[in-house]
Amino acid sequence: MKYARLTGTPDPERTPEIFDLLARSSFVDEARLYDWNLSSDAVTALLEVDGERERFRDEAADVLGMRSVDTTRISERRFTLLAVLEPTVVPLLQGLVGTISREGLVVAKPLLYRDGQVHARIVGSAPVLQRAVDEFPAEIALEISAIGEFDRSRETPLSGLSDRQREALLAAFDLGYYEHPRRATHEDVAARLDCAPNTASEHLQKAEIKLVTDVLRSEFVR
The missing domain is CATH 3.30.70 (Alpha-Beta Plaits)
Structure with missing residues (x-):
């Protein structure tokens, strides 16, 4: 195939x-x-x-x-x-x-x-x-x-994320949260998502853990 x-x-x-x-x-x-x-x-x-x-x-x-x-x-x-x-x-x-x-x-x-x-x-x-x-x-x-x-x-790296986790990750990327130096904060991401800063932080952390885990697991099983 x-x-x-x-x-x-x-x-x-x-x-x-x-x-x-x-x-x-x-x-x-x-x-x-x-x-x-x-x-x-x-x-x-x-x-x-x-x-x-x-x-x-x-x-x-x-x-x-x-x-x-x-x-x-x-x-x-x-x-x-x-x-x-x-x-x-x-x-x-x-x-x-x-x-x-x-x-x-x-x-x-x-x-x-x-x-x-x-x-x-x-x-x-x-x-x-x-x-x-x-x-x-x-x-x-x-x-x-x-x-x-x-x-x-x-399967894309984002396939395993929930809709809200994916939304938070894309919002953070768009706002410059992952740039160096960082151009946005959890508060900025929260404002984009219309949620509390700690909620935005939780979405980002869970999304990041899933992405890192999937990438590293694929390396180990090669």
């Missing part, structure tokens, strides 16, 4: 509005696609977005192929997005869905949308991966950054 790590850059002149909204808009820093469900005429996608929730909802209402949008606030600049998309009215999206929805192929989650690109990992046998790459829509410039045997590396 193989995996291929891909970076796709759609042609700016032919990019669907849906992609521009997620990966090129000034009010979205990053979007992560965690799951989706295919039905006869729609794709229901679950994402986590770093950006301006209200602005996103306003803009999404007029995007071609976006049937419905439901958002839930996580923090000041993060929200969960449940979007129902109509591939049949967006040719590039329809072609892409057809390429990845094939027997013997799995798209490992999450997919990352940022800076005009989408980053993904696909898993399957070597022939299946090759056919998928060969049949990607021509409007998407595809770069293969890695190919190898698929194993537990598909």
Whole structure:
């Protein structure tokens, strides 16, 4: 079983509005696609977005192929997005869905949308991966950054954290808590999370313990 790590850059002149909204808009820093469900005429996608929730909802209402949008606030600049998309009215999206929805192929989650690109990992046998790459829509410039045997590396370092621990860690990183010299305190992280400083400290400590334990354990078992 193989995996291929891909970076796709759609042609700016032919990019669907849906992609521009997620990966090129000034009010979205990053979007992560965690799951989706295919039905006869729609794709229901679950994402986590770093950006301006209200602005996103306003803009999404007029995007071609976006049937419905439901958002839930996580923090000041993060929200969960449940979007129902109509591939049949967006040719590039329809072609892409057809390429990845094939027997013997799995798209490992999450997919990352940022800076005009989408980053993904696909898993399957070597022939299946090759056919998928060969049949990607021509409007998407595809770069293969890695190919190898698929194993537990598909799990990200943040996979074992709770939602709140992950949120605290990302907030601390964004605020400069882990820079040297440190640019933020537990109080700053707490303000971002809208919780007490000791609660923010507890979330960070538990997240750090899990990350360090997982990294060191992987070293010992090699």
